[in-house]
Amino acid sequence: MQPFEYVRATDPAAGVAAAAALAGSRYLAGGTNLVDLMKEEVERPPRVVDITRLPLRQVQRTRGGLSLGALLTNTETANHPLVRENYPLLSQAIVAGASGQLRNMATNGGNLLQRTRCNYFYDLATPCNKRQPGSGCAARDGRNRIHAVLGWSEACVATYPGDMANALYALDAAVRVRTPAGAERLIPVTELHRLPGDTPQRDTTLEPGELILGIELPVAAAAFARHAHYLKVRDRASYAFAMVSVAAALELDGQRIRQARVVLGSVAHKPWRSAVAEAALVGQSVGEAAFRQAGQLALQDARPLAHNGYKVELGRRAVERALMRAARLA
Ligand SMILES: Cc1cc2nc3c(=O)[nH]c(=O)nc-3n(C[C@H](O)[C@H](O)[C@H](O)COP(=O)(O)OP(=O)(O)OC[C@H]3O[C@@H](n4cnc5c(N)ncnc54)[C@H](O)[C@@H]3O)c2cc1C
Structure with a gap:
């Protein structure tokens, strides 16, 4: 693992400021994806901003529906009575993922931003445009059994591997984000992830330093x-x-x-x-x-x-x- 600077965020504004101040910084939530990637040196952030102490663990009824904190664990989310009653698809999708131990650590924000499981992305000995832009795509003509059949480009055939996000797309959820300028914006979850095009190194439409605060589930989706x-x-x-x-x-x-x-x-x-x-x-x-x-x-x-x-x-x-x-x- 490459050396990195560790910063513990005391409030969302300080966390965003710390991440935005140094290019390539990463937030640490449950760490179940980020730490693996850092150990393998697939990701080498110069600074890791620990957000685990931030107050982002709410489950709140809102006038528009239900608000879920970014740091709520997958287990807490899937088991919550309001989620189970109104959005059972979300509970089902979460418990279909990973293992009980991982779901106890994994957070909603981290789950949404988990990275691909393309073998070549993890293999530093092979070219990968997502890991190293411009190096090529070993999966395009390689062992591509687990790869994309829709929306891929010549630059990248990787898939987004998560389960929870699929339910959130069906439920018309939105992601609440804090920007480095101190504003908050709501992104429809269907616009959070990207197709690869010529820039597969960018998984999402988030700008550098943006912090996911929570997920908003609309009341209308309870119709499902x-x-x-x-x-x-x-x-x-x-x-x-x-x-x-x-x-x-x-x-x-x-x-x-x-x-x-x-x-x-x-x-x-x-x-x-x-x-x-x-x-x-x-x-x-x-x-x-x-x-x-x-x-x-x-x-x-x-x-x-x-x-x-x-x-x-x-x-x-x-x-x-x-x-x-x-x-x-x-
Ligand atoms: C063996 C194994 C099996 C798995 N199987 C499945 C599976 O079947 N289905 C499935 O869906 N998932 C699976 N996973 C993935 C697992 O769900 C993710 O690792 C987990 O959800 C990530 O959450 P985390 O809180 O640990 O994120 P972290 O590892 O802490 O972070 C992941 C990424 O999100 C960023 N991030 C985290 N929180 C925020 C935030 N609030 N704002 C902005 N950026 C943020 C981090 O900087 C990092 O880039 C598996 C993982 C493992 C190790």
Whole structure:
């Protein structure tokens, strides 16, 4: 591990000032991703700003819905009665991830910003545009079984591997951020992560030094509480990242679909919300025919690589299955 300066933030303003003052600084929350990356020297921040003592652990009802602190652990979030009752999709997605021990350490802010699991990103002996811009992409023609089938570029075929974010995309959540100028801004979570384009080193739209304060869940998304399902397909039954995952949610009027959400995980550089599948479901009756069509539409733009063609059919079927379970038909 490279030497680095350690700063403990005493309040959000001081934390943001410390991080913004030195390029490449990183915030330390649960440390379950950052510390691994630093040990492997994939990340070499000159300064680490410890935010673990900041008062960002609230679960608060707001007029607009529910506010979750950035430093609330994944376990605390998934188990909270207000989350379980109103946003069960979020609880399901969180508990599908990692292990109990990791979820006890991992925070909501850190989970959103976890980095890709592309093997070449971790392997300093190989080129990787995300780790070292301009060096090339070893995964493009390498072992790319776990990589993207949607939205990738010649510069990067890595995926965003997390589970929690997929549910947040389906629930129209927003991320509250403090900027180095001392302002707060709300970012729709669907605009937090980026597609790689020519700058895959940037995972998100956050500016240097910006600190996530919390996650805002809109009250309207509670309409999906009765018919939602998170489906995660993986090599092992637990403690493994998804090959493909689906966050599916429906608001029903009898057997008719009033609103739908379809988000695929581990198929692109960001959670992949399929507007076309969602639009096609509106007004239809629940059932295999509608759900199969949604799966076809969600993957219609897929461009598989040499070793991940399986993700296309898996994705289609996972969408259909997740919607069937959300509708309580399977
Ligand atoms: C073996 C293993 C298996 C795993 N399996 C899964 C899985 O199946 N599904 C899944 O979703 N995840 C999985 N994970 C990832 C795990 O969920 C993440 O490591 C964890 O959520 C990161 O949270 P953290 O608080 O520890 O973040 P940290 O490691 O502290 O930080 C991660 C990044 O976020 C930044 N950051 C943290 N908080 C803030 C903030 N408030 N504002 C701005 N920046 C911030 C940090 O600077 C850093 O860049 C796994 C991890 C491991 C080690």
